[in-house]
Amino acid sequence: MTYLTKPKFHHPSLPKNALGYTRRDYEAATSTLCAGCGHDSISAAIIEASFELAIEPHRVAKISGIGCSSKTPTYFLGASHGFNSVHGRMPSVLTGANLANRDLIYLGISGDGDSASIGFGQFAHALRRGVNMTYIVENNGVYGLTKGQFSATADRGSKSKKGAVNTDNAIDLAAMALQLGATFVARSFSGDKKQLVPIIKAALAHRGAAFIDVISPCIAFNNHPGSTKSLDYVRAHNEAVNALDIMIGRDAITVDYEPGKVVEVTQHDGSVLTMRKLNDDYDPSDRLAAMNFLQQEAAKGRIVTGLLYVDGEADDLHGHFNTVATPLNQLNEPELCPGSKTLDKINAGLR
């Protein structure tokens, strides 16, 4: 944690993206989280992904709930509108915001307490509705702001910092997301930027409900022996199924891939997701197989990471509702009000 404010000064040689923005344009206030917190790495990955995708920062709406993770939208994309809502209700607030203006990019930030406990219902329903969003859970298995209580994603048998053993079963949010019909499901690790950045980029480019479970060790309360969400434990048990490259638009493919070792998915917006297989048998377009694989590996104590499932043809809630292309918040009297003549007719029909 640092109290030094960053200078606004930009070094002239900082690299710029397609829009002419530097990475600094995607940054925001300095984090007030603990030094070494996994969440700060995720914020950095979001900044990197947004920079590389050349997203206009102000066209992102970043919405969160309550908790350490939900504080992080203050620390990235400073030009964006942020919405730090109430505990567990980010999904509904995001859904409403998305309905009002389909043209913005919606980034939902939540934690395991926020999404797996108090907000478990809203987590589920936003995903099953297919809200066009990137929903990131910064998952550390513990309540940080209230100092170390188990969360619902803590594994059974894992130990708290004070030595208590968790006797409840863990909720696997990625497995849940698969079952609920999310059209993009990934898991990653805050300590693996190389894996996380392309996944966030692909999720932001995805039309539909994209869910990313990011294991993000809590340095203060859940980084001890006996924890299954500590840095050491996650590194030792991480099983990545693929490594992702994302090509936007007509970018030339510059990497040579070994034949048979690559899966390609073209998303609705034209972005091409190229996954180098790290597990030869893993097929990220097979939802059922993904669900099975996750359960099998979890039983062996392994944490499966990578892009677990993607449906390139996915649709979203606006598609289901067949709403007009113009954002609803830009419609005015002529489009919305049926007028007095219609009302006279309605009156006549009520006599």
Added chain:
Amino acid sequence: MSLTAVNDFVIRFANVNGSGSASANEMFARAIMRMGIPMSPRNVFPSNIQGLPTWYEVRVTEASHLGARGGTDIMVAMNPQTYNADVASVEPDGYLIYDSTRAMPPGKPRTDINLIGIPLTAICNKEYSDPRQRQLFKNIICIGALSALLDMDITELEKLVGEQYRSKEKLIQPNIHALHLGRDYAKANFKCPIGLKLKRSDKVGDRILIEGNAAAALGAVYGGATVCAWYPITPSSSVAENFTKFCGKYRHDPATGEARYAIVQAEDEIASIGMVVGAAWNGARAFTATSGPGISLMQELFGFAYFAEIPSVIIDVQRAGPSTGMPTRTQQCDLINCAYASHGDTKHILLMPEDAAEAFEFTAGAFDYADRLQTPVFVLLDLDIGMNHRLCRPLQWDDARLYDRGKVMTAADLEAGKDFGRYTDVDGDAIPFRTYPGTHPTKGGYFTRGTSHDARAKYSEEGADYVEGMQRLLRKHETAKGILPRPLRHDAGKPTRFGVIYYGSTAPAMHEAAEILTARGHTLDLMRVRAFPFHQDVASFIADHDFVFVVEQNRDAQLRSLIVNELDIDPVRLVPILHYDGTSITARFISGAVGDRLDALKVTPLRKAMS
């Protein structure tokens, strides 16, 4: 002896729900309206789909007393389950119409009422073989018999049958046939009409017949709502259902067929209000419709929207609480829970329409108030207004009216160098500017949060910042008083020490009660409150009188408490008149309760008594 009256009586149908009686009864009520006679129908129904008792009451009232009257002059007793109680509730010299096919259920027969037995089942069984037809046509045959007994214009009923089955033409003739079966039987067997009868009139005028929930839904369409998030709950579901229906008709792009609205049936009330707040934050007009239990669930986000200043519209169709209470019975019991919803110091805008016409106007207006004041606005309906058809003036819309989107800073404003501080009171009305997300690449972005913030939306735990914000919210409520619908005062025309304050669905019964009380020699000034926070006129009205009766439909005198609390009124001067058994409040009740107290207060001066 028999009751006699023209265009002034109460008829009640006792039925079993799910038996198809509702549409026949409604046709009966509409035919009376078509004869130019004002009438007021009320549905009394259980929280159940099939098999439990349900009643449909029609008050025929040439004088346009649209409140419930109390008592029953004609009972159409078709439900054996409730037969004895139904018979007992008939006014002396009233009429009992029953199915005489089988012997009357056991019970002490009343000798002080007139019995009209019609062998409905026998007529039906003779005419129809299909069991479902037997049941449905029985209702129509009964209406046919009533048309003769009450001297109703049969052509109005025939026309209504034609309208109802416009798309299923082969049902028209059988229904008209059934009407005549009943009518002919009544004519052949009884002296028609009976003492209570209908006579064509011209007192309906241009009024329409509509349910408050449908009117509120239309208000949302006209008011420009584009996002509706809701969770089913009696008695509010038909608000969202009607909004869906009207949007289907009036809100699709004629060229592409695409929808200019989004309606989500959410997973619960918390998600509903979350979506409303999210959509409204993002610049869409959004609302939810719910009832008491939903209001309880939404509390946390009400406080958020109050503190973060996000416009949102909540239509609360009140039902009897607490807890699940009586889900299909009416009350005005959510006033306090809405006015001070959520933890911490909060106060919210309430609108209190008296009928469907105001439900339309206030709901459309609610979106303007919410956007202008940047805060939640509650439209308080109740089951009596929401789920009953009621005569009201035609709905009106001025095509020159523009939506008031409130203080929204645009990209052009920001580009022109206007200073933007999200919670800065720049105009002295305590209402700050907001920006919609995505407005400008470098200016106008801010963080919305439920944590305390300074005038520029920065997180702050400084006491001074917090107090400044909380004080500004109070001043914003002062601004609201000048914007919201004013209370309506109706003075008696001669000096009086007594006033009455009332609101919402109490209005028609209160107006009728005032007439009764005037006839009893009491003079009362009336004030109908239409919004909270209260306008100064409410305080003035109370100051003008020694005692003010506050008439309302809850146990704890919630409006009275709100007045005492907000206007610092001596509670002794506000006399509570409370009706809260779940039935609609009646003029008989109000005039009785107020009249008795006034009689008691009418102490003859000692000097006069001695002389």
